[in-house]
Structure formats: structure tokens, C-alpha cells
Amino acid sequence: MAKKYVYITRKLAPETIEKLREQFEVKMWDSEDQPVPREILLEEAKSADALLTMLTDRVDTELLSKAENLSVVANMAVGFDNVDIDAASERGIAVCNTPDVLTDTTADLTFGLLIATARRLVESSEAVKNGEWKSWSPFFFAGHDIHHKTIGIAGMGKIGEAVAKRAAGFDMEILYHNRSRKPEAESRIGAVYCDFEELLERSDFVVSLIPLSNETHRLFNAEAFKRMKESGIFINASRGAVVDEQALYNALVNKDIAGAGLDVFEKEPISANHPLLTLKNVVALPHIGSSSAETRLAMMNLCAKNITLILNGQKPQTLINKTWISQHS
Structure with a gap:
């Protein structure tokens, strides 16, 4: 049975990636400074079971309509104005964020x-x-x-x-x-x-x-x-x-x-x-509100935890669209 596929839109800490690779196929846009190009994100979304995204990534109807296998979007931020929550909910896709830790x-x-x-x-x-x-x-x-x-x-x-x-x-x-x-x-x-x-x-x-x-x-x-x-x-x-x-x-x-x-x-x-x-x-300042080494690692790990839980059929820790629970109960 093929492993489920996780696509990550920015370079993350090795320890976070290794936790995901224990269970899933993982691919990452390997840049700390530049966001993943839109055309690459759209292409990867077609086969991804999970996306780990940043605020710079637009997760809209165009992307979600291509993402036939997608189960979860784990957004590495408290805010989620870059994600179309209604469109994700309509498709039964969980959207998670990273509150509390930052x-x-x-x-x-x-x-x-x-x-x-x-x-x-x-x-x-x-x-x-x-x-x-x-x-x-x-x-x-x-x-x-x-x-x-x-x-x-x-x-x-x-x-x-x-x-x-x-x-x-x-x-x-x-x-x-x-x-x-x-x-x-x-x-x-x-x-x-x-x-x-x-x-x-x-x-x-x-x-x-x-x-x-x-x-x-x-x-x-x-x-x-x-x-x-x-x-x-x-x-x-x-x-x-x-x-x-x-x-x-x-x-x-x-x-x-x-x-x-x-x-x-x-x-x-x-x-x-x-x-x-x-x-x-x-x-x-260059949008560094949560930018401490400890907090950014905690945010990465929370995203990875939410992805792991959902892809294993469990409830995530920090779910935004609560209707997902009733859809999958």
C-alpha cells in the first residue's frame, strides 16, 4: 500500500520532517527565503493527501478544486485568511492552525x-x-x-x-x-x-x-x-x-x-x-511576531502532529472548521 503524500511549502526543521517521514512520503519546497511558486503548489496539490502551508500560500478554490486526495491543510500560523475555509469544508478537508504555542x-x-x-x-x-x-x-x-x-x-x-x-x-x-x-x-x-x-x-x-x-x-x-x-x-x-x-x-x-x-x-x-x-x-519589522527559534519549532511540530492525526483517521488538536468533525464522525 502506497504511503500517503505530504507536501510542505517551505523549508522546515529536520526533526519535524523526520517525524513525518516515519509514516508518510514527504516532499518539501527547500527554500527558507522564497515561497513556493504558485504553479508548483497547484501541481503538488493534485496528488497531496496533506499540505503544510504558510501565510504566503493561497489555498483557494482554484487549488482545492485540483486537490482530489487532500484531507488536511495545516497552516503554520494562528491566522488563516490565506485559506478558503468554506471551500475546504465543502470538500471535507480539515484546516488546522497553530494557536497557543505562539x-x-x-x-x-x-x-x-x-x-x-x-x-x-x-x-x-x-x-x-x-x-x-x-x-x-x-x-x-x-x-x-x-x-x-x-x-x-x-x-x-x-x-x-x-x-x-x-x-x-x-x-x-x-x-x-x-x-x-x-x-x-x-x-x-x-x-x-x-x-x-x-x-x-x-x-x-x-x-x-x-x-x-x-x-x-x-x-x-x-x-x-x-x-x-x-x-x-x-x-x-x-x-x-x-x-x-x-x-x-x-x-x-x-x-x-x-x-x-x-x-x-x-x-x-x-x-x-x-x-x-x-x-x-x-x-x-519583517513580520516576525512569532519568530523565536523555540516557538517556530513548536509551530512546525504542531502542524506535523495535526497532519499525522488526520491521516491516521484521528481528530486533530487545533481544528478551525469544526464542521469537519460531524462530516467524519
Whole structure:
């Protein structure tokens, strides 16, 4: 009996691959830097029983219609806006993601990005490296305090709660907006629920951790930035497309807000000549929210575990489309 076939769209850790190869035929796009070309992914999908995908891989109706043997898509991310969940469910294909294992790592990065933006860490570091540190003066690279300020978290999922926990350590007032209230977070961390407009108006730091959807696409637009304080700082560690980047650029240039820290962009990788990258009050990172060696390995292994469980007729650990269970019970 032929082994089931697993296709992996990016180079992963050898230990993860070896676990899969104990049971399955495995093929991998052997590049750390470049995504698998679309035409190759479409061709491999035709015979794959499982796909281990990245956010850069579009798993849409075109691909799924070719994937006659496909049982599972294991997406190495918490978000899954690159996967057509409805189309997968219609075909009885399980879609899995990697929640929980990256919560604290992403929260660390998000709060670190907030600190770096507020205290102008990247800008001042570059000044030292470029020989621009000539003397000391009272307002030399003066940034903004973080302690005892107000943070507004848009999207109070597990990562949002972890960021709020870190903010509490800085004695910050914690506001949040979410599709549903989180009473446990309110009592445990002292977070206060408010509507989106109030969050924008009251916060010194507005942190976006909302998932991308039709409702949240470019939610942070010109009107949103106008509502923020002129001293306000915007942080995005969710998805680039929740921001109107031209509106953000205009808000920064016109001094409607004081700065922005961005780990994600609407088009990734962002072009080096993008207008936002010309601004000194922007800290830009290459989508590294969950990028620690330990966490990325845990994400890889969770994807491999979900694939192994499903291909052996068992329930996966982190299933997105819950209707799959009733289809296969």
C-alpha cells in the first residue's frame, strides 16, 4: 500500500520532517527565503493527501478544486485568511492552525515593538552607528513614556490578553475592544471594555491585534487616525490589510499621530521604497511576531502532529472548521 503524500511549502526543521517521514512520503519546497511558486503548489496539490502551508500560500478554490486526495491543510500560523475555509469544508478537508504555542512570543514582540517605537530605540541606535552622537542634550532622542499611560488593544484574543498582562506590569490603564466582552480578562488584568471610537480617542498607544476579515479590512483608516491623540502611537502586529497605509502615512506626516510600529504590511515583503519606510517615526519589522527559534519549532511540530492525526483517521488538536468533525464522525 502506497504511503500517503505530504507536501510542505517551505523549508522546515529536520526533526519535524523526520517525524513525518516515519509514516508518510514527504516532499518539501527547500527554500527558507522564497515561497513556493504558485504553479508548483497547484501541481503538488493534485496528488497531496496533506499540505503544510504558510501565510504566503493561497489555498483557494482554484487549488482545492485540483486537490482530489487532500484531507488536511495545516497552516503554520494562528491566522488563516490565506485559506478558503468554506471551500475546504465543502470538500471535507480539515484546516488546522497553530494557536497557543505562539501567544507569549508574539505578545513579547508586540510589546517590544511598542517600547521601541515610543522610546525611539531603532532611530537612536542608527544614529550611534552612523556617527551622529556628538554630545548630550536634555531632549536628545526624547521619546514617550510607557508607564502609567493608556493602552488600547483592538482584538482581545489570547495574544491581546497576553499583551494586556505585560502592560499591567508597566502600570498602564488597559482599554480593549473586541467582538465580545472578556469578563475574565477584565477581572484578572483590570482591562476595561469600550467601543472602538472611545478606544482610539482615549489611548496613548493603540495596538491592533484583530484578525483580517471583510469587516476589519482597512478598519484603521483616515477617520480612525484623526480620532487618535496627536501624541498617540499606533502598533500593528495583526495583519497589514487592517490598515489603510496611505492614511497612516498621511497621519504621520501631518502629525495627527506621533509614531507607528509595524510588524505587518498589506503587501509583504514591503518594498524598500514604500513611503512609510521614509519616516523616522516608523519602526518597521519583517513580520516576525512569532519568530523565536523555540516557538517556530513548536509551530512546525504542531502542524506535523495535526497532519499525522488526520491521516491516521484521528481528530486533530487545533481544528478551525469544526464542521469537519460531524462530516467524519
